[in-house]
Amino acid sequence: MEDILITVTAEEQFQAWQSKVMPAVEQVRPGVWSIPVPFVGNPMRYTLCYVLVGDTAGGAGGGAREVALVDPGWDSDEGWAVLTAGLSTAGLSPKDITGIVVTHFHPDHLGMAARLREASGAWVALGEHELLPTHWRSDPGRFVTEDREQFTAWGVPAEYLDEVSFQAETWAQMTNVEEPQRRLADGELIPVAGLKVRVLSTPGHTPGSICLVDEANQLILTGDHVLPKITPHVSLEAQNHVDPLGDYFTSLDIMGVGADMEVLPAHEYRFRGLMARVAQLREHTLERSREVIAVLDAGEAGSVWDVSKELTWSRGFDSLRGFTLRLALAETASHLVYLSAQGRDVAIEVSRGAPTLFVEV
Structure with a gap:
């Protein structure tokens, strides 16, 4: 077939x-x-x-x-x-x-x-x-705090932080x-x-x-x-x-x-x-990067969140909730880092708990 x-x-x-x-x-x-x-x-x-x-x-x-x-x-x-x-x-x-x-x-x-x-x-x-994730085993509080800080730095509005960031039960699952x-x-x-x-x-x-x-x-x-x-x-x-x-x-x-x-x-x-x-x-992945470039070139996006909400998602950005929203934001961030490596020069802050990266996109 x-x-x-x-x-x-x-x-x-x-x-x-x-x-x-x-x-x-x-x-x-x-x-x-x-x-x-x-x-x-x-x-x-x-x-x-x-x-x-x-x-x-x-x-x-x-x-x-x-x-x-x-x-x-x-x-x-x-x-x-x-x-x-x-x-x-x-x-x-x-x-x-x-x-x-x-x-x-x-x-x-x-x-x-x-x-x-x-x-x-x-x-x-x-x-x-x-x-x-063995480095988190001794400090669940730090794990939760730094994960939340990552999404705060990515521009996620306060009302979405609880659903996109990891909680204490996630720490237990990941470190077991x-x-x-x-x-x-x-x-x-x-x-x-x-x-x-x-x-x-x-x-x-x-x-x-x-x-x-x-x-x-x-x-x-x-x-x-x-x-x-x-x-x-x-x-x-x-x-x-x-x-x-x-x-x-x-x-x-x-x-x-x-x-x-x-x-x-x-x-x-x-x-x-x-x-x-x-x-x-x-080609599919490069097309997504080209879409990110178009959003950046429009000059109105100042965060990972701003870029993500302007991209094409199969059921629309507003339909993304919880872990699916987390994945969408992390995917967008990966494109920003990739474009930085390719020489783009528009600044977007991208962090992953510790360490923090300030990415020139």
Whole structure:
């Protein structure tokens, strides 16, 4: 089935996405399984977890087979039941999992990792540059205060501050994360016997986002970096992520390694036509930057809020509330930082708690 630029390779997944229902567990290749895990209470509905079955640790007859599980999904009792049932369909159980590889630190990818590690004893791995909020663990008050200060500096009116900034319960959720047992470097093979799956560092969506290239099966697992329809969110959120949008463009440039491979994204459905989709994502994102430039050139915007409210949003700016509004503001800020790096010279203050950046846009 043709979808303008890409070719859908998983018709049942595509139809399930269109119908807003969960797709089935599927065997993509011998030893490669796709298991949708519910993303409870979110319009994305599910995360596509992938299971990669390797060899026995010591070769033929040398012990238990090794298995990698990629992006176990949002943590919930419902999700755990679905994940374990999916593993059973693949002839596996949680105890068979050797390693848990997470493409990036977002709860719809990392969330189930702790529960799965407890059940399996498997190690958990993230990209070597992915940031975890461990620096906030000892000071929730500072976390809340500085987050609120960020949005105040971005020009958010007082009546919106409570809904866009993180609260104490958010601190608890974000800091209830253990350090991964392994960090994976760009170009490294994941350490699971019998697999030839290489790490591809793709910062942008997060500072340490990774994709995985299954060289034996000619598959590329793209996490949230490249999805078939949805444009990944790239925002100025994480500490020390200086230019997330610039990183994102650089990461799109290196996707040619999977140009002829089938794409296994973390949401929606599988497809071919990676480079056509990459070109589309690049143009869509540049068009947003051009829209930001037009707002700046009009000369009336003095803050991130002022710019955001003049941009085109699918249901209009006034419809954005709560976390969605937060994401819209952080996306706008990322464009301002990117444009600054490209030499724009109109001053807009952009801060991320500590440190504060004064960006020449």
